[in-house]
Amino acid sequence: MSHADLSEHRMMLANSVADFARGVDLKRVRRLSESKAECDRKLWSQMAELGWLGVLVPEDYGGMGLKLADMAIVAQGLARVLLPEPLTAAAVLAARVISDGSNEALKSKLLEGLVSGDMLPALAWQEAAGTLDTGNVSAQATPFEGGFRVNGTKKFVIGASHADGYIVSADSARGMQLLWVPKNTAGATIGFDMLADGRQAGTLNLKDVTVSKDNVLNSGAAATNSVACALDHAAAIASAELTGIMGRSLEITLDYLKTRVQFGKAIGSFQALQHRAVDLYIQQELSGAVLNDVLTVLDEEPDAKTRSAAASRAKARCTDAALLITRQSIQMHGAIGFTEDCDVGLYVKRAMTLAAWLGNGTAHRRRYAKTEILEGAAV
């Protein structure tokens, strides 16, 4: 997103994000695998005060009621300093399904908690690896008089380690149910796998978990559609994070090319490295141009097919570009780039985890192929 494209309020938003980012120390992410403190609730409250958790939440519920293009500015700016807080997971992925909820009382409670920072929700939709199919769910919700009893396993839940509760998708005789399961509910246990960047991916086990009617957020086609939409929106904002990561990684690398001297010259004077740096820069600019177009499309709230195709364009391009740029950042630093002390390694690892989340490049290209190419071609 070039600054010339930003309207005045977006410029102000970008500036306040940049101010905030300036105060962030990478020390914290570097120690994440030991501290496991990927969500600092004090910092989270500050982000809430700045309004960032409610960018996409309607004003009636205390949010800012803005667009994905605004959210992208926040996500991109904070990703530049690798903030580990589950911003996209909570304020986009979970926020979308909550905002679409049909249970007004639960919806207001969760949205107000989210916007104020007091309550951190996580969406638990995924079961198998490598799928973008949000509608095909094995977890079962069996109705009883007071609500549902749920059984199943949800995987790769981002933001799970500090979440106050989970929105779980489960299949039932009445179609999909989206159910609110507060942390420590009997029968709900959460385990963790560490991600490459030190954050945690949660695995939520549900064994005869009782969910009262009050905690049914949404049902049937409306539920299915809202999870699909949430995935697309979150994939687009994760793409914005990836542009932040690649942008900072390339900046660090260009600085290094200008200062590291070998053979009596700055290594940035060698044409092999110059041309490689240019190719990385082209990928970065391409990602920015694509993301911009995609956000414009998504903010016009198109039909599901158009929306998914657009989200896939962004996630495929930004993922591949971020992986390429961060990996080449190591290469152009030489051995120092391969050390724990060097920042570029942190960018590589965050790029890898964001790449895999919500569908990597291959997954998104295949989904795009399915609806945009193969359906049209008489196979």
Next chain:
Amino acid sequence: MSATAQQIDYNAMSDEDFRKQAREFFENEYPDELRFMPRRLSWEESKPWWLTLSKKGWLAPNWPVANGGMGLDPAKLIIYWEETERAGIGRMPDQGVTMVGPTLIRFGNDEQRAKYLPKILSGDNVWCQGYSEPNAGSDLASLRTEAVLEGDHYVINGSKIWTSMAHNATNIYVLVRTDKAVKQQRGISFLLVDMKTPGITLRTIKNIAGGEEFCQVFFDNVRTHKDNLVGKPNEGWTIAKGLLTYERLNIGSPRRPLQAFEQLDPLARELGLFNDQGFVDRYTQLKMDLNDLGSLYQRYVDKVRNGEALGPDISMLKVFAMDTYQRLAELLLEAGAEYGALADEITLGGKKIDLMTPFYTSRPGTIYGGSNEIQRNILSKYVLQLPN
């Protein structure tokens, strides 16, 4: 040129009205058999359309009205281009309109404009570009074709090469060395020469596809009047450079690769390739690359529309566009398997499919107009500011 056409103030029209008018005109008047050609048009093929455009006053959308152009502002100009692309209008030998006109309008004098511009519009003069030399390609500033002022005439000696369509041209604009004592870039001048001037000889050069695409042009004591000097003596480098960014925007348009992509679809269907995941993956990657090229191109188009200047970063558009175009052409040949080795158009399932032309059209795209390596040098130096 029709006088009535010139009186229309297109810029006062709404975008929608102008687009509608352009669309109807291009749809109704352009010869169908020349739509969506995978190559440039020859002068012979182009001439009827050139004259149609000229009669309507629509040949030079970018020139001021006073010079016989349409005088379109950037926003309208973009619409004009979008509609030519939409209608699949071919690229003509348009050096006169795209290069010579703008050069004379910006750097020429009234006499030169009066003498040359109307003949471009009428199709009487067809121009070619004499920049490259056998020993000055990427390092154009090292050019050695020399012009010495003798009385009222410049006397030119040397040779130009790779001059596209020179054998069809009536006139050539050349960069010549007029001062050998100063820094290379400061001793170059911009001259206009009639191809029929005694001392000019041509050697046509066949390209790899066997087509007579370009020539070597020899200058043996060729005399051109000093009135044919554009700008001041030794100002030629600045003049030539001023025209390059516009060319890069043109080259970066996704139009031509998109046209080539159209060939891939029927081929893949006939050969059952959409059942092959390996092929589908590559096809999808390219399709998405093309869409992404569209996004990047649109960013620059929007800049032009808003009247912003285009900087050296435009080079990235050329690099990515040509790279994508070539990868597409290569996939076309690979998908064709044995068909991909046949020299001529093939017929499959009743459809004519041209596999080889996109390869031959895309291949030189990374060489002319500043090679992709040179574009990367530009980006490295002026955009990333990496050291020398």
